[in-house]
Amino acid sequence: MTRALTRPLSGLRVGISISGSEDSDGRGFPAWQVNRVTMQFAAALLGQGAGMVFGHDWRDDGVMEAVHDFAMRMQAPVARNKQEGPVPAPLLQNLLPWPDTPKLAPGEIKRLAATLSIKRAGLPDDVAGLVVGRSGKDVKAYLRARALTHLRNQLVAQTGARICIGGRTRGSRGRYPGVIEEAYLSVQTGRPLFLIGLLGGATRQLIDAVDGKPRPSGFGKTGDIDRIYGLFDKPGRPEGDVEISPDRVWSRFVSLGVAGLVEQNGLNDRENIELHRTPSVERAIELVLMGLAKIPKLSRT
């Protein structure tokens, strides 16, 4: 009997939140090494048939081109007709936050459509009117921050698991640093979450929360976003996407603990702890794939 030729993680879409942190350099990973780590994870996931969802556009550092080049090598061919089966989804999906527009020309996007899909996440319904009604630095900052949360909600909804590595702890334009918000939303929706500590940064802070360590000062804070939200939010206790509470985020991860990660990501407690601490990219990839292997096929998008 011929064995199935599909790759082991086919049908699974994974979100990866990875970027350099304030201490990546000090950990031996300059920016171009962070790019390489991104490529290693991308190659591992795509090679096993998983799709990837990114929350940003093509950048000038060559990473997306390299990822796409690899994805083209892994993408299943399009069927000649409907009888041969459904058209396989593009392995790469890019969601762009408002007000970003794709850097690739429309012709390029169409040409790459078999492997790459680019969509704009837009704005949440409750703020769409602000775009027309107002202008100014504060309203732009507010809309951008709301757009980033809106994007991240969609990223989480469209992925079956999330991997977090590194991430800046300061300087974000959203309500929280990006890696922190993406991880938080994943946890809130019960998505499997993999926290990898080797690049330090925001992911390291989340690992410390999970481990019950003291909270670092300034955790989760981004500039004067509290003031800006206060200008536009409705009166009353903010909730949901307009709530800004680093306390709540930290507490969520403390209460989650390693046990909470174990419940969702397919790794046992020892493996999760090893994932937090391993200095080896290769071992981190191995552990993540072992966890993803256990995600039920029904959970795959």
Next chain:
Amino acid sequence: MLSAAAVHSIGSRAGIGQDVIDHHIAGQLMPGTGRGSEANSIEMTSRAPLRVVLFRDPNDTTVAKYENAVVRAFQGGKEPGAYVASGADLGVQLQLFFNTPPEEAVPYMDAFCHTLVLVVLSANLPPCARGPANWLAVCHAHESVSDGRHKLLVLAMEKRFGDGFQRLPGLRSCQIDPVERYGEDAIRPGMVALRALHEARLLLAGTGTGKAGATHSGFLRLFISHAKMDGLPLAQALKHQIQSTRWLQTFYDAEDLTKNPGWRRELKFGVKNSLIIILRTEVYDDRYWCQQEVRWADEYAVPAVLVEARTGLDHPASTLPLDRIPTVRIPDGNLMRILYLALREGLKYLLFNRRVAELRRSRLVPANAVIRTFSFHPSMAALLRICRTLPAKPKRRRYILYPDPVLGTGAYEAAMALVDREAPETILATPSTLAALSKRPGK
């Protein structure tokens, strides 16, 4: 693992300060230190075979050439695409520091099967702050007792930097290599990279002390495949070049393949210690015996390097399986370029063998499994041959393993179908695929 008294004795004789010795002893009490404790370390998790750690001043433009050469040697360069360009990146983790790494030196080194620490001493490295020097002193002490598991290679841009380094506590006995020993200024970065590859090979080959001759584990013989008399001058020139470089002559040799009637046996059973150099001249592709040698090397998955010596401006498509072989040209007569690629291919082989050993150790592959390995993406001919060597009625699980990244669409399906037909129930996989297929109880 040495006793504390033994470490004190060695440290005192080497002029290592008391605080450094005590630090090292504390490190030895941690699991995974020293070759003797490998079997007990890290609860049977797999470890990556090799990490390279480079200390350098990132702001020194002269040193940057050395950094780039080392990065290119192990990772194919700094461009993101180098990782997925086939064969350019050896898959070795490389970390770069100017200041002290955040982890303690001993567990840092022991976290991988082997650690190669390279230090390029220049005006600002190590900086006045003692941190990196202390870390490196512990590293040096640990290297001394690691029985060849780790290596510290210190290079000095100028002799005075090396002298100053050796005056630091714990580093008096540390050997320093002035970069001027690596030839003319223009070729030094390349030669330093070659040296780094060489030291990495020795670590993976398990060579504790260098022994002369062809029988010790770090030795690599280069068999030159050529058409008629073309290859003899190259073999002789390469042999001479190797013999004239002190740190190469014990470990490498070049030989005309046709002069050794047992070359097939030597390559087949001594793949760790031998490699084919294909000297592709204008007539090479047309020679019957050259075609046989290339096809044999492909089917037996022998590491190889192709020296492109054809001078014609156009050539017809070849039927020979040469695509997977890295290629070099030597229009300037720089034979070290051949050795550079040969060391990379030899290292690639050793790296993957170690990786597979770690997979067994971590039980991603059963300890009693029948395993066949390729150190590069196998051709269909090579897969077919391997399948037909596997036992017809297996009592143990069977694996055919090759390194990541996974085969691309088309080749993947063809290879899976071939293995399924020729050796049913055999798993064709990379280490990543094994992890993705893992169904061990996780909770």
